[in-house]
Amino acid sequence: MRVRGRGIALATAGAALAVMLAGCGSGESEHEAAGGGSGAPEPERGEGEGAPGKGAGAGSGGRADVRAALTAAARKTGEQNSYRTLQSGEPGAGRSEMVFQKSPSASVIKAWNTPSKANPSGFTQVISLGGKTYIHTDDVPGKSWYTMDDTADTADTADTADAGGDKGSGGPRAAGYVPEFAGALAASPSTRRVGEERVGGRAADHYRGTVVMDELAAYTGPAIDRRVRDGYVASSRQQGMKSVVIDLWVGKDGLVLKSREAGRGPMGTELLVEEYSDFGAVPPITAPAADTVATWKEFVDGLSQRS
Numbered sequence: 001m002r003v004r005g006r007g008i009a010l011a012t013a014g015a016a017l018a019v020m021l022a023g024c025g026s027g028e029s030e031h032e033a034a035g036g037g038s039g040a041p042e043p044e045r046g047e048g049e050g051a052p053g054k055g056a057g058a059g060s061g062g063r064a065d066v067r068a069a070l071t072a073a074a075r076k077t078g079e080q081n082s083y084r085t086l087q088s089g090e091p092g093a094g095r096s097e098m099v100f101q102k103s104p105s106a107s108v109i110k111a112w113n114t115p116s117k118a119n120p121s122g123f124t125q126v127i128s129l130g131g132k133t134y135i136h137t138d139d140v141p142g143k144s145w146y147t148m149d150d151t152a153d154t155a156d157t158a159d160t161a162d163a164g165g166d167k168g169s170g171g172p173r174a175a176g177y178v179p180e181f182a183g184a185l186a187a188s189p190s191t192r193r194v195g196e197e198r199v200g201g202r203a204a205d206h207y208r209g210t211v212v213m214d215e216l217a218a219y220t221g222p223a224i225d226r227r228v229r230d231g232y233v234a235s236s237r238q239q240g241m242k243s244v245v246i247d248l249w250v251g252k253d254g255l256v257l258k259s260r261e262a263g264r265g266p267m268g269t270e271l272l273v274e275e276y277s278d279f280g281a282v283p284p285i286t287a288p289a290a291d292t293v294a295t296w297k298e299f300v301d302g303l304s305q306r307s
Contacts, residue, residue, distance in 0.1 A: 063189070063191075066186075066191055066192065066193055066207065067186045067187075067191075067223055069193075069205065069207075069250065070182045070183075070185050070186040070191070070207060070223070070248065070250070071182070071183075071186050071222070071223055072254060073182055073248075073250040073254055073255065073256050074178055074179055074182035074183060074186070074256070076254045076255055077178050077182075077255050077256045077276070077279075078178065078179065080102070080255070080279045080280055081101065081102045081103060081280055082099070082100060082101040082102065082278075082279070082280055082281075082282045083099075083100055083276050083277065083278055083279045083280070083282065084097070084098070084099050084100075084276070084277050084278040084282055085097075085098040085099075085100065085174065085175075085176045085274050085275065085276055086098075086274070086275045086277075087176070087272070087273065087274050088273050089270070089271045089272055089273065090269065090270075090271050094111065094112055094113035094114065094122075095111070095112055096109060096110060096111040096112070097109075097110045097111075098110075098173070098174040098176070099174060099282050099285065100174040100175045100176070101282065101284075101285050104129075104130070105128075105129075106127075106128060106129040106130075106285035107126075107127070107128045107129075107173070107174035107175075107285070108125070108126070108127050108128075108174070108285055109124070109125070109126045109173070109174055110123070110124070110125045111123070111124045111125075121138075123136075124136065127145075127285065127287065127288065128174075129285055129286070129287050130287065132147050132148070132287070133147065133148045134146070134147050134287060134288055134293060135147075135148070137294070137299060137302070139299060139302040139303055140294040140298050140299055140302040141302070143292055143293065143294040143298070144288065144292045144293075145288045145292055145293045145294065146293065146294040146295065146296060146298065146299035147293050147294070147295065147296065148296055176259075176274050176276065177259060177261075177272075177274060178256050178259065178276070179224075179225065179228045180228060180231075180232045181246050181248055181259045181261065182248055182256060182259075183223055183224030183225065183228055183229065183232075184209075184211040184216055184224060184229075184232060184246060185207055185208075185209045185211065185246050185248055186223035186224060187211075187216055187219040187221060187223040187224045187229070188209040188210065188211045188212070188215065188216070189215070190209045190210045190211075191207055191208065191209030192207070192208060192209065193205060193206070193207055194206040194207065194208050194247075197249065199249045199251070199257040199258045199275070200257065200258075200275070200277065202251050202252075202257060203251070203252050204249040204250055204251045204252070204257050204258070205249070205250045205252075206247065206248075206249050207247070207248045207249075207250065208245070208246070208247045208248075209245075209246060210243055210244070210245050210246075211243060211244050211245075211246055212242065212243045213233050213236050213237060213241065213242055213243060214242075216229060216232070216233055217229070217230075217233045240266070241263070243263070244261050244262070244263045245261070245262045245263060246259065246260070246261050247259065247260040247261075247262075248260075255276070255279055256276055257275065257276055257277075258273070258274065258275045258276065259273070259274045259276075260272070260273050260274075261273075
């Protein structure tokens with residue numbers, strides 16, 4: 001399941017419960033120019049964006065340098081042991097805050113979405129640590145969380161906070177989409193350096209390109225891992241998406257500071273923005289206190305009593 005647009009759906013076994021963890025729009029993005037073409041529209045101006053073409057090529061050294069800069073940024077960002085990601089979409093579509101930790105493997109996802117019958121508050125929090133997933137709940141008296149692990153009766157669980165999402169990157173959802181977006185831009189012949197801008201008060205090089213899925217599928221160079229490429233293309237095609245406009249901001253230290261994906265889908269304009277910060281400086285991720293955590297069975301029983 002590709003986790004963009006509406007976000008991560010956490011499906012729990014044996015219960016009709018789907019909690020949206022990272023709502024960022026509705027549906028998947030597909031770029032088609034007016035008149036049925038396959039071109040992608042220029043995205044709206046965001047924080048720190050300059051005019052298209054401003055500084056393009058200035059100090060970039062050409063296509064090879066752009067590819068090298070993006071490839072190096074993806075690699076360096078991926079080497080970081082921890083960082084924080086803020087994810088958003090169209091105004092009013094929800095947002096999420098995610099903390100990723102590589103070793104020991106752990107993540108925290110907090111999301112604010114439209115309230116629903118399954119989730120009246122619209123808030124969801126998930127902690128993944130030590131092979132267990134802890135989900136915040138108000139459905140078990142005296143408890144604040146319930147847990148699932150490898151021994152739980154969750155054989156048909158579709159996605160957990162760490163396992164869910166686009167499998168192209170092979171990483172946990174909280175790691176964001178840096179491998180997909182940076183790799184796709186590095187592989188795209190349309191990608192250029194827009195100029196130098198500021199993101200979160202930091203100087204950054206802004207890159208932009210239109211990624212055409214048919215072109216990316218045929219790419220065999222070193223800019224993007226084949227598994228990442230195949231997963232990204234397959235999930236895009238599954239949603240009927242032909243191309244996307246991707247913007248990426250790389251800080252002077254070589255770390256990705258922000259990404260933006262925009263396009264038109266069946267539900268209209270789609271947008272996904274991720275902002276990355278606190279590299280190596282996020283607080284340690286810890287499990288909830290044991291006396292606040294319900295078992296899977298206690299959670300299911302709590303749902304039954306509520307209904």
